[in-house]
Amino acid sequence: MTTTQELAEGLDDLPYNVFAKACPSRGTLEHVTGRWGGLALGALYEGSLRFNELRRRVDGVSEKMLSQTLHALERDGLVHREAQPTNPPRVDYELTPLGRDVAERLLALIHFVEGSMDEVLAARERYDSARA
Template sequence: MRNSPGYDVYSRHCPARLVLDRLADKWVLLVIGRLWDQAVRFNQLRRDVDGVSQKVLSQTLKKLERDGLVERRVYATVPVTVEYSLTALGRSLAETIESFSHWAERNINAVLAAQHSYDAANGEAAAE
């Protein structure tokens, strides 16, 4: 992979690697994916993204908001309404994530098949 001038993603203290590290988080991927087409409320997001706890979702959203990827909007409704949506920056990232997601869905069978044949070859000894 070629480097852009001035950056080296592989060096430990490269700021771009910080971004990459942040992105390398399943919840981030799933949350941004969920926000792709519409703004979503906190508890709705919690229900949609199966398996995430409030704490982690809250932390994830705060990180994303800090990174300028997600916008948080509070409405003074009956029970308070908090809506999360993607910013322009977040939407540009979401496009990349979508291609990721599509890769996963398209190639899941190939990966699963590779795992099975790998396990068949090496797994018998390692199974013990």
């Protein structure tokens, strides 16, 4: 098993350090792990989706937030936007190869969290009971 110290020492060899305030990797991490970014990446892992299909899949996201999220993910090279010159315009979104790699790792975390929810809910109940 890798220790936290071994992981931290491995980071010293990298040209970027997400723990440094000015490092550009921090912004990308925020886009990927933010509330809507992670859900958009996970939804797009299943395949190309049009904007409204993606909005329905990511229940609760507003049109404005989804648009901002997709722009950020596209800028980071994780999502590809394909606009078709039709009337009405058709816009499809899909993951880039880098986006697929990120989404795979993110989905592993999502599945772990979903599989651990019984423990999480029990912990919440214990916490809330102790403070009531």
